[in-house]
Amino acid sequence: RHQQLINCPYQFFAAQCLKLQPPEEISELLSKADYGERVHACLEAFHGGRAGLPGPFGRPLNPANRAEAVALLDEIAQVAFARDTEDNFQHRGWLARWRALIPAYVDWQIRRQGDWQVDTTEVTGQRELADGLQLKGRLDRVDRNPEGRGIIDYKTGGTPRQQDVDQGEAVQLTTYALLLDNVRRVEYLKLDPREGAKVPAALEGEGLDELKTAVADRLADLHRAIRAGAPLPAWGDPATCSYCEMNGLCRRPAWYGREET
Numbered sequence: 001r002h003q004q005l006i007n008c009p010y011q012f013f014a015a016q017c018l019k020l021q022p023p024e025e026i027s028e029l030l031s032k033a034d035y036g037e038r039v040h041a042c043l044e045a046f047h048g049g050r051a052g053l054p055g056p057f058g059r060p061l062n063p064a065n066r067a068e069a070v071a072l073l074d075e076i077a078q079v080a081f082a083r084d085t086e087d088n089f090q091h092r093g094w095l096a097r098w099r100a101l102i103p104a105y106v107d108w109q110i111r112r113q114g115d116w117q118v119d120t121t122e123v124t125g126q127r128e129l130a131d132g133l134q135l136k137g138r139l140d141r142v143d144r145n146p147e148g149r150g151i152i153d154y155k156t157g158g159t160p161r162q163q164d165v166d167q168g169e170a171v172q173l174t175t176y177a178l179l180l181d182n183v184r185r186v187e188y189l190k191l192d193p194r195e196g197a198k199v200p201a202a203l204e205g206e207g208l209d210e211l212k213t214a215v216a217d218r219l220a221d222l223h224r225a226i227r228a229g230a231p232l233p234a235w236g237d238p239a240t241c242s243y244c245e246m247n248g249l250c251r252r253p254a255w256y257g258r259e260e261t
Helices: 002-007 009-017 032-047 063-080 089-112 162-166 172-179 205-227
Strands: 117-128 134-145 148-155 183-192 196-198 202-204
Touching: 002 009, 002 172, 002 205, 032 063, 032 089, 032 117, 032 134, 032 148, 063 089, 089 183, 089 196, 117 172, 134 172, 148 172, 162 202, 172 183, 172 202, 172 205, 183 205, 202 205
Parallel strands: 148 183
Antiparallel strands: 117 134, 134 148, 183 196, 183 202
């Protein structure tokens, strides 16, 4: 919701204030979002345990137990995707995609443990900002080290650019950092068949602290303005409009005197 407000105030108004939603499409095929949910479930089961799935691994990873860790995460994957793959061959492709990534993820986690240890998974954070504004979010994973907390957001699709994160245009990581105390680092972990497990964008240290304060102040200002009746216009930003489900309301194609295809 925070990102919607930054991307396009009118999109936020239509989706969050008017509570409008596009009609649901009934599909027998797994979508990218469904795939991402399965991967999140697998990693939750591996690190912290999840009802109905094998795991957790329960001890630090290292080169000596790498094969055992890969085997457990592979077992978790097959159980998590089992119902999907029973009667649909295409769904097996999603499972194969994730299974191929498992060794790269385990290798990344072994390297990660030199600086951070997994603390909790799938945790809800909440913080009250100015004027009673409640900020809430669900975090994929929270790690710890002697200096503080680290937050990881798993991504199986596209991720914002580091430049957009640094400039406060992509606010997901900064929002997550506001939800807990003593957060020293927030990052995306992208799980991609071509690139393996990598971190495409992150914030930490003084840069995180400064941006976190600025984003919180901006959000509080926007909240006060909305409560005072400030309009919520459509920006017409091409990148946002390209995937907006509310373009039938703002009628952006009509702004230019023609219908866009």
